[in-house]
Amino acid sequence: MTQATATSIPPATLAPAPRANVWRSILDTLTIPVLAIFTALVASGLIIAFTAPTVLELLPTFFQQPGVVLGTMWNTVITAYLALFQGAFGDWGAILQAVQTWSSTGDATELWRALRDPFESLVAATPYIFTGLAVAVGFKGGLFNIGVEGQLFAGAIASAWLGFAIDGLPWFIHLPLALFGGIAAGAVWAGIAGLLKATRGVNEVINTIMLNYIMFLLTDWLLSDGGPLRGSAGAPRTPEIYPTAYLPRLLPDPVRFHWGFFLAIGAVFFVYWFLWKTTIGFEVRTVGASPTAAKYAGIAVGRVIVLTMALSGSLAGLGGANELLGLNHYMVAAFSPGYGFDAIALALLGKSNPFGVLASALLFGALRNGATRMQSVASVPVDIISVMQAMIIAFIAAPEIVRWIYRLRAPAQQEREVFARGWGG
Amino acid sequence: MPPILELRGITKRFPGVLANDHIDLTLNQGEIHALLGENGAGKSTLMNVLYGLYHPDEGEILIRDKPAHITGPRDAIAQGIGMVHQHFMLIPVFTVTENVMLGDESITNGVVLDRKKVAQEIRDLSVRYGLEVNPDLYIKDLSVGIQQRVEIIKLLYRKADILILDEPTAVLTPQEADDLFQVLRNLKAQGNSIIFITHKLREVLELADRITVLRLGKVVGSADPKSTNSAELARMMVGRSVILSVDKAPAQPKEVVLKVEHLTVRDPRAGDAVNDISFEVRAGEVLGIAGVQGNGQTELAQALTGLRAVESGRVTILGHDTTHATPRQLFELDVAHVPEDRQQDGLVLSFPVEDNLVLNEYYRPPFAQGISLNFKEIERAAAERLKEYDIRTPSIFVKTANLSGGNQQKVIVAREFTGPIKLLIASQPTRGLDVGSIEYIHNRIIEKRDAGTAVLLISNELDEIMSLSDRIAVMYKGRIIDTVNAAEATKEALGLLMAGVQQDAAHAPEISPELKTEMQDEIA
Numbered sequence: 001m002t003q004a005t006a007t008s009i010p011p012a013t014l015a016p017a018p019r020a021n022v023w024r025s026i027l028d029t030l031t032i033p034v035l036a037i038f039t040a041l042v043a044s045g046l047i048i049a050f051t052a053p054t055v056l057e058l059l060p061t062f063f064q065q066p067g068v069v070l071g072t073m074w075n076t077v078i079t080a081y082l083a084l085f086q087g088a089f090g091d092w093g094a095i096l097q098a099v100q101t102w103s104s105t106g107d108a109t110e111l112w113r114a115l116r117d118p119f120e121s122l123v124a125a126t127p128y129i130f131t132g133l134a135v136a137v138g139f140k141g142g143l144f145n146i147g148v149e150g151q152l153f154a155g156a157i158a159s160a161w162l163g164f165a166i167d168g169l170p171w172f173i174h175l176p177l178a179l180f181g182g183i184a185a186g187a188v189w190a191g192i193a194g195l196l197k198a199t200r201g202v203n204e205v206i207n208t209i210m211l212n213y214i215m216f217l218l219t220d221w222l223l224s225d226g227g228p229l230r231g232s233a234g235a236p237r238t239p240e241i242y243p244t245a246y247l248p249r250l251l252p253d254p255v256r257f258h259w260g261f262f263l264a265i266g267a268v269f270f271v272y273w274f275l276w277k278t279t280i281g282f283e284v285r286t287v288g289a290s291p292t293a294a295k296y297a298g299i300a301v302g303r304v305i306v307l308t309m310a311l312s313g314s315l316a317g318l319g320g321a322n323e324l325l326g327l328n329h330y331m332v333a334a335f336s337p338g339y340g341f342d343a344i345a346l347a348l349l350g351k352s353n354p355f356g357v358l359a360s361a362l363l364f365g366a367l368r369n370g371a372t373r374m375q376s377v378a379s380v381p382v383d384i385i386s387v388m389q390a391m392i393i394a395f396i397a398a399p400e401i402v403r404w405i406y407r408l409r410a411p412a413q414q415e416r417e418v419f420a421r422g423w424g425g
Numbered sequence: 426m427p428p429i430l431e432l433r434g435i436t437k438r439f440p441g442v443l444a445n446d447h448i449d450l451t452l453n454q455g456e457i458h459a460l461l462g463e464n465g466a467g468k469s470t471l472m473n474v475l476y477g478l479y480h481p482d483e484g485e486i487l488i489r490d491k492p493a494h495i496t497g498p499r500d501a502i503a504q505g506i507g508m509v510h511q512h513f514m515l516i517p518v519f520t521v522t523e524n525v526m527l528g529d530e531s532i533t534n535g536v537v538l539d540r541k542k543v544a545q546e547i548r549d550l551s552v553r554y555g556l557e558v559n560p561d562l563y564i565k566d567l568s569v570g571i572q573q574r575v576e577i578i579k580l581l582y583r584k585a586d587i588l589i590l591d592e593p594t595a596v597l598t599p600q601e602a603d604d605l606f607q608v609l610r611n612l613k614a615q616g617n618s619i620i621f622i623t624h625k626l627r628e629v630l631e632l633a634d635r636i637t638v639l640r641l642g643k644v645v646g647s648a649d650p651k652s653t654n655s656a657e658l659a660r661m662m663v664g665r666s667v668i669l670s671v672d673k674a675p676a677q678p679k680e681v682v683l684k685v686e687h688l689t690v691r692d693p694r695a696g697d698a699v700n701d702i703s704f705e706v707r708a709g710e711v712l713g714i715a716g717v718q719g720n721g722q723t724e725l726a727q728a729l730t731g732l733r734a735v736e737s738g739r740v741t742i743l744g745h746d747t748t749h750a751t752p753r754q755l756f757e758l759d760v761a762h763v764p765e766d767r768q769q770d771g772l773v774l775s776f777p778v779e780d781n782l783v784l785n786e787y788y789r790p791p792f793a794q795g796i797s798l799n800f801k802e803i804e805r806a807a808a809e810r811l812k813e814y815d816i817r818t819p820s821i822f823v824k825t826a827n828l829s830g831g832n833q834q835k836v837i838v839a840r841e842f843t844g845p846i847k848l849l850i851a852s853q854p855t856r857g858l859d860v861g862s863i864e865y866i867h868n869r870i871i872e873k874r875d876a877g878t879a880v881l882l883i884s885n886e887l888d889e890i891m892s893l894s895d896r897i898a899v900m901y902k903g904r905i906i907d908t909v910n911a912a913e914a915t916k917e918a919l920g921l922l923m924a925g926v927q928q929d930a931a932h933a934p935e936i937s938p939e940l941k942t943e944m945q946d947e948i949a
């Protein structure tokens with residue numbers, strides 16, 4: 001009935017209808033990322049095949065024995081990817097065996113050892129979730145926060161200091177205190193950039209980059225010989241925090257899985273609720289989508305910019321605190337392999353949607369973690385994972401390539417967006 | 426002679442909408458074909474299909490009697506089809522020449538782009554079709570009318586001989602529109618064929634050789650401009666008879682709502698955009714601001730609504746000093762504002778229709794409790810407004826960008842007209858609307874007036890100003906050069922005032938001697 005004319009459908013019939021075609025749109029949203037990941041896996045496989053020393057050795061003899069060469073290539077890729085997946089999701093053969101040992105002997109050491117890998121993927125994903133959310137919140141508010149790495153550092157340092165400098169608190173005070181210290185430090189550090197933008201019009205990309213440098217150098221100084229936060233150990237690091245500030249682990253050694261993961265999941269839901277269910281979130285999204293319309297609508301654009309930056313920074317800061325209180329228990333400059341920078345890619349991959357960020361973070365965590373095993377078992381360099389991540393991002397950013405490879409047609413919605421402007425529509 | 430272009434059975438569906446339903450249309454060589462229809466009838470969609478921006482679900486396109494496979498604008502251009510969208514696709518920081526070359530950078534003198542050669546070609550085209558434009562100027566320094574010329578030159582430069590213009594006159598001043606018509610007649614005389622979309626029936630009757638009317642995605646008829654009239658066309662479009670004039674009782678002005686004293690607004694580029702203006706609007710009356718676009722009306726509206734800083738002077742609304750008030754403070758004083766640029770200020774295009782229907786009210790009950798949004802209320806109010814203002818969309822969850830141009834405008838009007846408003850500042854409130862919707866909006870404005878709202882109406886449409894206003898102030902070069910009683914105003918007298926001609930010198934003691942000589946120069 002509704003198909004018959006272009007008339008408006010009376011609102012009465014609208015009410016029971018759910019938000020138009022949720023499943024359809026979810027499917028549409030997922031097509032490109034899934035194909036992008038698949039394509040990146042295939043392409044990285046080719047790179048692995050053509051760069052493995054065993055293959056390179058054989059390559060000159062390709063025309064004499066093509067079968068052997070292709071076979072070697074195939075084996076190399078399969079070994080590498082098998083190791084990658086076992087590293088990421090666990091070696092299920094080993095796990096089953098460990099379960100048997102445990103049920104027959106009651107000795108669970110083997111079991112926990114076998115379960116370490118899959119849980120380690122979650123541990124690796126946790127900082128990605130926080131930092132990815134931080135970038136995503138910025139994007140939603142129309143801000144490009146490149147300073148997430150610096151804010152992560154700020155959070156880690158603050159929580160480290162609160163963790164080791166205060167003794168004698170019960171854990172239920174010490175831990176929240178250290179966490180909030182991290183949140184506040186990140187919020188302040190990012191808030192500076194927001195304030196500069198709102199009051200002086202300084203571009204946030206530039207000033208967050210500058211704030212990154214300041215934070216990195218500040219960290220070096222704090223941890224340097226004779227620096228204020230330097231611990232007694234010979235290395236440039238802080239003292240260990242008191243166990244009362246630890247984010248507790250949930251499973252026996254060597255599994256490092258800790259409460260931080262659930263904090264991260266909580267942050268995902270919080271960000272979703274904040275952005276889509278609150279008036280302030282509405283303001284953030286309006287400023288992000290159209291600052292001019294936001295001003296017209298009576299929104300205090302400057303204040304929203306500061307707030308968005310602060311929220312973004314607080315998520316990054318919490319990420320830093322999480323790493324510190326959950327894993328390292330002391331601050332070293334090398335505690336982050338660049339989570340704050342990978343987070344930009346991750347937020348793009350997740351389309352700045354908190355649940356999209358969660359999914360991408362889990363993927364990145366799994367890949368990072370699996371890569372370690374891939375390197376040790378198949379001697380494929382970990383860097384291939386960076387190549388793979390880069391390709392995923394490139395395909396997501398340029399969906400036309402993916403559509404072209406798989407001969408997909410652009411969905412009608414998107415058709416429209418390109419040019420749906422102007423009075424005439 | 427076979428038609429140069431033929432559309433056969435074109436059908437285009439969007440989720441929940443059949444935008445084009447088996448449309449047949451022919452275009453003959455050397456004719457101007459007007460496409461008419463209500464907001465949302467499917468005109469833009471059909472043209473976008475023709476230009477390759479949409480893929481039709483059914484139907485075929487024949488060009489010069491041969492089936493054409495158009496999968497994108499590139500194919501369309503190759504077949505000689507060119508389109509001017511309502512909002513121009515020009516790059517402001519590039520020159521005219523660079524914009525014309527854009528996308529076709531084939532002309533080089535060895536290695537670098539040969540701007541000189543292209544500029545020369547632009548000059549040739551200018552002369553040939555009367556499209557005066559300086560190729561070396563930057564787009565951002567050109568008026569809307571001139572920018573549109575650049576768009577047309579772009580098409581001619583690409584050798585298009587089938588030209589599509591989607592509501593080209595919506596943002597033009599009457600003078601600019603007349604210039605455009607002259608250009609179109611020249612183009613036609615030299616053998617080009619033109620499809621022209623508009624809501625202004627007068628233009629259609631004046632310019633078109635043939636008229637096709639769409640309604641609800643279907644062709645409902647065609648007409649010959651020589652043997653039809655506005656009323657008949659309006660009836661064909663809307664499906665009922667439309668009263669083209671506004672019926673209103675004499676105003677009963679009450680207390681002063683808006684008081685503006687010696688207001689000056691500065692534009693960083695152009696000096697004083699609004700220069701020492703004073704006026705009042707009372708409850709229950711409509712004050713119309715007439716004037717050629719670019720004489721300070723835009724800046725005046727922005728200053729009054731908190732979107733632009735006031736340089737000096739004083740604005741009072743219902744006794745509150747609002748000279749430096751924010752948009753939110755004004756909203757709290759029950760001031761409504763229909764902004765001139767609907768896509769820039771009035772709407773967040775990427776948001777669903779429901780959000781835009783409460784864009785300035787989301788923060789207070791019933792739409793919010795504390796900081797949490799009440800979606801039930803938002804949806805209820807949105808559905809109500811949708812119905813009341815006949816906004817054509819399959820649902821309130823559709824992205825606003827997907828609405829037709831006129832329906833986007835209705836979203837703003839629906840939002841701003843709801844609730845108890847004491848002052849309504851409306852800039853071009855009916856821009857892009859069909860005759861039926863204009864009738865409706867005009868009646869609502871008068872209804873508001875009669876209910877005691879003070880209305881400040883700014884419009885380029887002299888007809889609109891004359892039929893709605895009780896008093897008319899004419900702006901020229903940032904000043905109000907005269908205020909006349911609408912009942913006594915004539916088009917001719919207003920036209921002269923808009924050109925800066927002061928009939929009764931005693932009326933305007935404020936005009937400086939320089940300004941006077943300037944004006945006299947202009948008359949001479």
Ligand SMILES: Nc1ncnc2c1ncn2[C@@H]1O[C@H](COP(=O)(O)OP(=O)(O)OP(=O)(O)O)[C@@H](O)[C@H]1O
Nearest residue numbers: 425439444464465466467468469470827829830831
């Ligand atoms: N992507 C889309 N999703 C849903 N509906 C759409 C989409 N694109 C267009 N429509 C609908 O198709 C119909 C025709 O729109 P179109 O823009 O062609 O109208 P129009 O005749 O140009 O109207 P106007 O005079 O207001 O510009 C409208 O109801 C519009 O809402």
Ligand SMILES: [Mg+2]
Nearest residue numbers: 424425469830
């Ligand atoms: Mg249109």
